[in-house]
Amino acid sequence: MSEHIVPKSTYYAIFGALMVGTALTVGAAFVDLGPLNTIVALSIAITKASLVVLFFMHVKYSPKLTWLVVIGSVFWLLLLLGITLGDYLTRGMRTFG
Amino acid sequence: MLPEAVAHNHGGHHPMLAHHFDSLEEQNVASTLGMWVFLVTEVLFFGGLFMAYTLYRMWYPDAFALSSNELDIRWGAFNTAVLIGSSLTMALAVHAAQTGERSKLVTFLILTMVLGTVFLGVKGIEYADKFEHHHVPGLNFHFEPVSEMAHAQIFFSLYFVMTGLHAIHMIVGLGIMTWMLVWSMNGTITKEYASPIEISGLYWHFVDIVWIFLFPLLYLLGRTLPAVTH
DSSP states (O other), rough: OOOOOOOOHHHHHHHHHHHHEEEEEEEEHTSTTTTTHHHHHHHHHOOOOOOOOIIIOGGGGOOOOOHHHHHHHHHHHHHHHHHHHHHHHHTTSOOOO | OOOHHHHHHHHHOOTTTTTOOOOOHHHHHHHHHHHHHHHHHHHHHHHHHHHHHHHHHOOOHHHHHHHHHHSOOOHHHHHHHHHHHHHHHHHHHHHHHHTOOOOHHHHHHHHHHHHHHHHHHHHHHHHHHHTTTSSSTTTTTTSSSSSGGGHHHHHHHHHHHHHHHHHHHHHHHHHHEEEEEEEHTTTTOSSSHHHHHHHHHHHHHHHHHHHHHHHHHHHSSSSSSSOOOO
C-alpha cells in the first residue's frame, strides 16, 4: 500500500499531548477566569480535536481533497452555528416594530 | 446471477479490489474520502445538538452551571482518558494492519473494544446515579434550588440526548470493531488491504472527538461556584 505509514512514536506523542490537554482543561475549570473559562475550555478542545484529526486520522498526510472535505465540515458547522445565532442574538433589535 | 467463474473472474488481481478501481491504492483513496464525507454529515448531526446547547446555555447560564456541578467530574475525566487511550490503541491497530502484523492488529483491536466497553460501563454507572438523584428529565425530575428546576431540566435533557447519541455511536463502533476483528483473524485484512481498518479507525477517532467537546461543555461549567450543600 502506498499510503503513508505514521510512525508509532508519533502516535505515542499525540496520546501524551491529549492527556496533558485533558489535565489542563480540568485544572483550568477550577480557576475563575470569568467568561474566559469557556474560551480556554474550547481552545483546548479544538487543539485536542485538531491533533486527533491531523495525526490519528492521518489528514496531515492525506491528499488535498481530504483536506477540502475536512475544512468543509468545519465550514458547514460554522454556518449552522453562525446563522442560527445570527437569528437568536438579534431578535431584540426591532428595526420595524 | 452470473456463473461464479464469470462473476468472480479477478484476472489475477487482488480479490478485494472492486472492478471499477484500477488499483488498491485508488480504492483506498476513494473509501477514505467516502468515510470523510460521511463524517461531515456526522459533524452536522451532532452540530445541531451543540447549537441547541449553546443557545440554552446563553439563556440560562446559572442553571447550566449548577446542573453541570451535579455531574461527577471524576467519572467524566476518567472516561476522557479511557477514550483517548482507545484512540491510541486504534491508531496502533491501523499501524499493525499497514505493516502486516496480524497478531498485534488483533491485540490492539481487542484493547480498543475493551476500552470502549469500559467507557460504556462508566456511562451506565453515571446514568444510574442520575436516576437515583431524580436528575432524569420527566415526571420525577427534581432539582435544588427549585427556582432553577425548569432550566436545569433543559440541561439534563441535553446531557442525556448528547451523551446518549454519543453512546449509541460507541455501540456502533464496537460492532464495527467486532467485524474488523473477524476480518483480521480470518486473514481478509492484509498489508495490501488495510483500508477497512483505516476507515473504521476514522469513525472511532471521530467519536472520540465528539467526547473531547462534550466533556468540558457538560462537566466543567460551574466548578468555580462556591460549594453547594444539599
